[in-house]
Amino acid sequence: MEKKTCLSLLVENNFGVLSRISGLFARRGYNIDSLTVGTTENAELSRITITVTGDDQILTQIKKQLNKLIDVITVIELKTDESIIRELVFIKVKADDTTRSQIVEIANMFRANIVDVSRESLVIEITGTRYKIEGFFEMVEPYGILEFVRSGDTGLQRGGKILSV
Amino acid sequence: MIPLLASKLILKCLERENVEFVFGYPGGALLPLYEAFRTSPIKHILVRNEQTAPHYASGYARESGRVGVCLATSGPGATNLVTGIATAYLDSIPIVAITGQVDRALIGTDAFQEADITGATAPFTKHSYLVQNAADIPRIIREAFHIASTGRPGPVLVDIPRDVQLENVKTGLTYDKVDIMGYKPNLNGHSGQIKRAIKKIKEAEKPIIYAGGGIVLGNAQKELLTFAEKNNIPVITSLMGIGAFPEDHPLYCGIVGSHGYKYSNVVMNGADLIINIGARMSNRATSHLTKFEKDTDFVHIDIDPAEIGKNMETSIPIVGDAKTVLAELIPKDTITDHATWLAEIETIRLDNPLVYDADPPCSDLINPKVLFRDMSEMTADNTTVVGDVGLNQIWSALYYRIIKNRRYFTSGGLGTMGYSIPAACGASFATLDKPKEIFIVCGDGSFQMSMGELGVIAEHQLNVNIILITNTKLGMVRQLQFDTYGKGHYSGTDINFDIDFMKLAEAYGIKSYKVDKNADFNKVLPEAIKHQGPTLIQCQVHPDFIRI
Ligand SMILES: Cc1ncc(C[n+]2csc(CCOP(=O)(O)OP(=O)(O)O)c2C)c(N)n1
Numbered sequence: 001m002e003k004k005t006c007l008s009l010l011v012e013n014n015f016g017v018l019s020r021i022s023g024l025f026a027r028r029g030y031n032i033d034s035l036t037v038g039t040t041e042n043a044e045l046s047r048i049t050i051t052v053t054g055d056d057q058i059l060t061q062i063k064k065q066l067n068k069l070i071d072v073i074t075v076i077e078l079k080t081d082e083s084i085i086r087e088l089v090f091i092k093v094k095a096d097d098t099t100r101s102q103i104v105e106i107a108n109m110f111r112a113n114i115v116d117v118s119r120e121s122l123v124i125e126i127t128g129t130r131y132k133i134e135g136f137f138e139m140v141e142p143y144g145i146l147e148f149v150r151s152g153d154t155g156l157q158r159g160g161k162i163l164s165v
Numbered sequence: 166m167i168p169l170l171a172s173k174l175i176l177k178c179l180e181r182e183n184v185e186f187v188f189g190y191p192g193g194a195l196l197p198l199y200e201a202f203r204t205s206p207i208k209h210i211l212v213r214n215e216q217t218a219p220h221y222a223s224g225y226a227r228e229s230g231r232v233g234v235c236l237a238t239s240g241p242g243a244t245n246l247v248t249g250i251a252t253a254y255l256d257s258i259p260i261v262a263i264t265g266q267v268d269r270a271l272i273g274t275d276a277f278q279e280a281d282i283t284g285a286t287a288p289f290t291k292h293s294y295l296v297q298n299a300a301d302i303p304r305i306i307r308e309a310f311h312i313a314s315t316g317r318p319g320p321v322l323v324d325i326p327r328d329v330q331l332e333n334v335k336t337g338l339t340y341d342k343v344d345i346m347g348y349k350p351n352l353n354g355h356s357g358q359i360k361r362a363i364k365k366i367k368e369a370e371k372p373i374i375y376a377g378g379g380i381v382l383g384n385a386q387k388e389l390l391t392f393a394e395k396n397n398i399p400v401i402t403s404l405m406g407i408g409a410f411p412e413d414h415p416l417y418c419g420i421v422g423s424h425g426y427k428y429s430n431v432v433m434n435g436a437d438l439i440i441n442i443g444a445r446m447s448n449r450a451t452s453h454l455t456k457f458e459k460d461t462d463f464v465h466i467d468i469d470p471a472e473i474g475k476n477m478e479t480s481i482p483i484v485g486d487a488k489t490v491l492a493e494l495i496p497k498d499t500i501t502d503h504a505t506w507l508a509e510i511e512t513i514r515l516d517n518p519l520v521y522d523a524d525p526p527c528s529d530l531i532n533p534k535v536l537f538r539d540m541s542e543m544t545a546d547n548t549t550v551v552g553d554v555g556l557n558q559i560w561s562a563l564y565y566r567i568i569k570n571r572r573y574f575t576s577g578g579l580g581t582m583g584y585s586i587p588a589a590c591g592a593s594f595a596t597l598d599k600p601k602e603i604f605i606v607c608g609d610g611s612f613q614m615s616m617g618e619l620g621v622i623a624e625h626q627l628n629v630n631i632i633l634i635t636n637t638k639l640g641m642v643r644q645l646q647f648d649t650y651g652k653g654h655y656s657g658t659d660i661n662f663d664i665d666f667m668k669l670a671e672a673y674g675i676k677s678y679k680v681d682k683n684a685d686f687n688k689v690l691p692e693a694i695k696h697q698g699p700t701l702i703q704c705q706v707h708p709d710f711i712r713i
């Protein structure tokens with residue numbers, strides 16, 4: 001059965017590391033839903049969050065194949081109940097004098113921020129889980145979504161556990 | 166510390182890795198390194214096409230158990246290495262490929278002879294480096310050899326820009342302790358899984374050991390023999406596992422796979438427990454194994470965790486080195502009596518005998534199966550045979566018997582035509598100080614892919630004997646065309662020009678013979694073996710001899 005899984009990786013900041021990781025997904029035919037990269041508290045290391053879809057066998061293979069890459073130090077699965085996983089989205093919605101306040105109200109209910117206003121549009125910044133974001137999209141859809149951009153999931157384990165070398 | 170030119174530093178680092186030979190081909194981006202070769206004790210062997218260089222390194226590695234090294238210039242030199250690197254990757258052969266690169270400032274500008282070789286080879290290198298600072302050279306070379314030769318072996322590429330080779334470095338040569346955060350191969354089997362495996366082995370009524378290339382690469386033949394004998398468990402090998410178990414042993418059960426023995430496949434299908442040690446279970450090995458009983462159990466021992474469960478569901482995974490895990494299993498109390506099973510296997514063997522005879526017109530010329538069977542009787546116990554790809558490969562793999570210290574190398578995973586000549590040369594360089602019989606088995610198609618290397622054979626008077634199977638066809642593809650589309654549906658598989666291979670050999674000063682009868686082959690073979698230096702025996706096989 002196919003499911004979405006969120007993986008958190010600690011990698012060495014070596015030449016070509018990102019292309020090695022993305023190349024692995026491409027050539028083995030695994031589907032990447034999203035991938036985010038960023039620096040860490042250690043300048044030599046980066047942290048990557050990858051969301052993938054696949055059945056159990058494929059997910060196990062993905063983890064093993066990632067672990068085989070020399071630059072990859074650790075791979076863990078961020079389980080939803082033991083982790084915080086969020087995504088940042090900017091949505092540009094059609095808004096005129098008659099709809100603007102309604103949209104702002106919806107945004108407030110979702111604790112989203114209005115980050116840009118023009119005469120015919122609003123840009124809303126929302127952070128949250130996939131479900132929250134889907135819910136928000138549903139609510140603003142009728143007003144007309146002009147464009148949006150998603151950062152992809154990023155996440156951390158809850159509690160004292162840390163991902164270390 | 167006196168500054169050292171980086172090009173010299175590179176060779177010093179190779180010396181520290183005990184590199185004797187580098188198989189390479191020069192070019193502009195390697196001028197500094199080649200200048201350094203003049204005064205280095207490392208011998209540079211000039212191959213005749215970079216495409217063969219990784220195969221030399223591979224043959225050298227397989228024969229010597231050490232890392233093989235190949236070298237090519239930037240751009241076309243580097244891209245010529247690609248097939249050979251992929252060949253080594255699929256067969257897990259430890260090689261280090263060094264490539265020249267354009268100057269750092271030119272990278273990314275489509276400069277003359279620039280190619281992104283680390284990118285091009287990423288799918289089939291175990292790891293690769295682009296050297297950006299000469300000071301990193303000692304670390305990178307040490308790591309490259311370490312990564313290539315430990316865990317599951319494989320090719321590592323080191324790409325070195327020309328201007329890096331020209332830097333003066335004030336760095337020590339020594340970089341001894343390798344510490345790569347993300348690379349700690351696991352050798353010992355998990356004790357809990359080993360316990361579970363022992364229980365299964367004890368319970369099994371029809372166990373079989375399926376031995377792969379991991380036994381050969383991991384030098385675990387002795388341990389496998391002890392374990393199999395102690396527990397009376399029969400052993401089947403994969404193509405890459407040839408040489409894992411002596412073929413004259415009563416527990417030996419042949420080679421499995423689409424190109425294996427029929428009886429071996431029947432035996433494997435009948436097993437209730439398969440103990441897979443170092444085999445990948447690739448589609449070529451298992452595609453015909455459709456009849457597995459629902460309750461067949463798999464114990465899979467492999468150094469690469471990603472192989473376990475990749476192609477076959479595994480009941481008990483044991484991640485570890487073949488030699489280490491077998492050594493852990495041997496003292497355990499597993500002894501069981503498999504007399505009934507062994508008797509059943511004997512019946513299967515008798516019901517599915519190896520077929521040697523052929524009908525006219527095939528029988529009018531050389532019978533290749535008989536040829537390799539006979540050759541088994543006439544060659545030394547430490548012979549190395551390097552098979553190419555095609556029917557010639559399958560005949561030599563199935564009918565030349567690997568016993569005692571004999572070895573059989575071939576390109577199993579990628580099936581790269583043209584492998585045999587350079588790989589055998591590499592093996593020959595590995596044994597210069599203790600010469601032995603090394604045979605090349607190739608077809609008329611595969612021979613022509615690496616024919617230029619006769620120049621190296623002649624130049625160095627390598628003690629290799631070429632068994633050239635000529636059927637004027639790309640035999641194996643023609644066989645596939647016959648099986649798939651029927652008689653007469655041949656397309657692009659004729660090698661129509663009747664080449665005078667003896668004249669070709671003569672041009673290189675290589676002693677040659679041409680035979681079209683098995684009896685004649687048996688006459689000339691001892692002569693060829695006795696002859697000091699290289700020989701070629703052209704063996705004429707009928708184009709329609711397509712049975713394996
Ligand atoms: C580089 C490469 N190209 C193509 C193939 C496909 N192929 C497999 S066997 C074969 C024919 C080999 O012919 P030959 O060397 O004469 O051997 P034979 O089968 O006749 O013994 C070919 C073309 C291959 N394995 N490798």
Ligand SMILES: [Mg+2]
Nearest residue numbers: 608609638640
């Ligand atoms: Mg042929």
